[in-house]
Amino acid sequence: MKFTDRLFEAVHPIWEQTHMHPFVTGIGDGTLPKESFICYMKQDYVFLIDYAKLFAMGTVKAKSLETMTAFAGILHETLHHEMELHRQYAERFQITREELENTKATPTNLAYTRYMLSAAHSGSLEELISALLPCMWSYWEIGKHLKHRYPNSEIHPFYGEWIRMYSSEEFGSLTKWLLDLLDDLTEGKSERELRILEDHFLTTSRFEYMFWDMVYAGEEWKV
Numbered sequence: 211m212k213f214t215d216r217l218f219e220a221v222h223p224i225w226e227q228t229h230m231h232p233f234v235t236g237i238g239d240g241t242l243p244k245e246s247f248i249c250y251m252k253q254d255y256v257f258l259i260d261y262a263k264l265f266a267m268g269t270v271k272a273k274s275l276e277t278m279t280a281f282a283g284i285l286h287e288t289l290h291h292e293m294e295l296h297r298q299y300a301e302r303f304q305i306t307r308e309e310l311e312n313t314k315a316t317p318t319n320l321a322y323t324r325y326m327l328s329a330a331h332s333g334s335l336e337e338l339i340s341a342l343l344p345c346m347w348s349y350w351e352i353g354k355h356l357k358h359r360y361p362n363s364e365i366h367p368f369y370g371e372w373i374r375m376y377s378s379e380e381f382g383s384l385t386k387w388l389l390d391l392l393d394d395l396t397e398g399k400s401e402r403e404l405r406i407l408e409d410h411f412l413t414t415s416r417f418e419y420m421f422w423d424m425v426y427a428g429e430e431w432k433v
């Protein structure tokens with residue numbers, strides 16, 4: 211069994227709940243209040259700044275020029291394509307780039323990015339990938355799921371663009387590349403090593419769920 215098949219089985223209960231989360235279904239059926247989406251977009255923008263750094267770290271830890279180049283490509287995609295989607299959404303609400311960039315990360319957002327950056331700093335390339343994989347994989351799954359469950363969601367005048375991006379072939383092929391890389395890198399690894407990777411993967415999968423919950427509830431610092 212490929213390691214990512216094992217991860218897919220392990221994460222299934224978390225993804226089931228994610229697909230049913232009211233923030234996610236609200237994007238799908240178009241009922242999510244715009245204020246909630248604005249809160250998400252701002253939090254996600256600062257999340258993506260740290261997330262992009264993981265790909266930069268991937269280039270440093272890569273064991274071949276090919277892998278290094280691919281990480282650099284995803285870094286570029288994130289900064290220029292994925293984050294551009296957020297900048298365009300922000301523009302619709304007259305939110306400036308400066309305001310977007312200066313968004314203060316909520317406790318959950320901060321805990322999530324610190325966890326990934328710490329795993330990436332102190333761990334192997336496999337640890338870095340396992341920690342960031344849910345970001346790409348779960349979004350791709352959500353994009354495909356929404357497109358399938360809500361047939362007109364792709365053409366929704368507001369949320370359609372978001373769904374098209376995360377269900378796209380391009381996003382899917384980057385995710386598949388990362389999955390294949392992790393399968394290659396984990397071949398022959400001991401059960402002890404695999405368990406550490408699985409633990410990173412499940413922890414950040416839980417953080418992904420908590421991120422939806424955080425923006426839905428409008429989490430703020432208490433003091």
Ligand SMILES: Cc1ncc(CN)c(N)n1
Nearest residue numbers: 254257344345346349421
């Ligand atoms: C929180 C979060 N996780 C993942 C993604 C997809 N890159 C995202 N935009 N935001």
